[in-house]
Amino acid sequence: MTDGRRARGEQRRAALVGAAVALVREGGPAAVSHRAVAARAGASLSATTYYFADLDELLAAAGAELAEQWAAHARAVAARERSSAAQALVDAVLPPGDDRVLRGHYEHLAGAGRLPALAGAYARGRAALDAAIAGLGLPWPTEVLVALVDGAALAALSEGRDVRAHAREVVARVV
Template structure:
């Protein structure tokens, strides 16, 4: 266990993970500025002393929140990859538009446009909070690896980094112009996939 003076028992690890998920929810819903030991304790239904037992300070709590946010993001991408793998065979690769939708699903978090907006707001906010930014950057490798696997599964000859960049740009534009996020991102991404126009 990183951080606090807490125990390394399975029960202690579960409690720390619960607190980290509560911290992640606060960051996702209210932004990094709303994260306090007291807010996490209230969200998790724990005592204030629990947060100070498992986390050495606010930076440690922010890092745990970042790790939990990335873990949720990566887990969703893995679910998409598993669904693609279950349906894919070498002879039946998805059409370009279908491939674009699958890649968008892997890159974006689950949920509606409001959930995607919150996701991007927390990513932007993380850049102003060093502990949170470091945690997200450290976990980004895992997400990139899953996106690379989805790229391979859909038979797209394109860099995973380009996929993420196109989706990010399309999402920001769609959110600022109040257009459907996933459809807008997929339409733009389809243009850079093999056979796109």
Template sequence: MTAERPERPVRADRPQSAPGTAGASGADRPRVAGQRPRRPAAEPRRQTRGTQRRDAIVRAAAELILENGPTSVTHRTVAARADVPLAATTYYFSGLDELVEAAGRLLVSRWTAHTREVAERTDLPDTPEGRAERIVDALGPSGDDAAVRGFYEHLVVAGRSDVLGRTYAATRTQLDDTVRDLLDRLGLDLSPQLVIAVVDGAALTGLSEGRPVRPVALARMRELVRTVSGEDGA
């Protein structure tokens, strides 16, 4: 018969673990004085960085659409403009259609914001000329002649991209509603669609004839405002 092994005596100076704490992970153990706390996960920071990179890609695509039309949007051109790795464009977007749609929505939101800013000015004009100028300010693109030409040239070819055309059509109500607010503030009984068509049509006329866009658009808008206001003259 084997003799029973005597129990090992416990040293008095060795601390004993509380019941249930044996094998506890470092996260469950009490922090020793002077020990640095664990750093929180970096997930929020990565998410912020990812959002910023995605936004940069969308902005780059929007700039390319304005400058050279929707056909200029490729993974390579967008990555170069946004200064991101080529793989980033496919990481954040399933394809070019999704990217073009996001860029189109960004452009519409910018136009709407500009129109709203002009519409909310408190110094309301009280003459037909002043009202016409306010409308052209709200609807006309900002920038030099090259920027204006690029804006309207891209509108002409936007329909060649099914995705961009559908995006503009789906978000058109945003701009229409803002223009309607402007017309109400100016006291003009005109539809937003008519006003936008007059400005855009005048702009295309000026561009096709090699004339500055703004004077042509102002002349046509003054004529429209005078007519609806019951005044004669062009």
């Protein structure tokens, strides 16, 4: 294969993964199908089966990309100057966006455990997220810090509160 063909193939594969990522974010893991990914990427249906052996492999690639994006976001937050530890932790754990984005984030995380390929990708990516959260320099285990923010966010979503404000308030009481 020539370098040009290889590059185009890598670009096409990345576009398919990007489409799967967008579908997971918008509609949860159940929204990902070969047909939906191909349509979203502007590719033929056969492209999804050419680049991915099955839907599990495609979901695993999307999960790995989602986990890396989440960790990259947390690393960027940890690298910035911050006004408070609570603000930094909430900003690092929660993805950017409004409450609609946050609701979608938690809905897709809850559904990920039903799909071994996606759950495995998230489990493998968790170390990078934990390392980024550890970069905040807080004296608690990273899994406790993430659970604190996740719990506050889910409580706010279920009670119709402003998610970020509620999470900051809860986290500030602890840190």
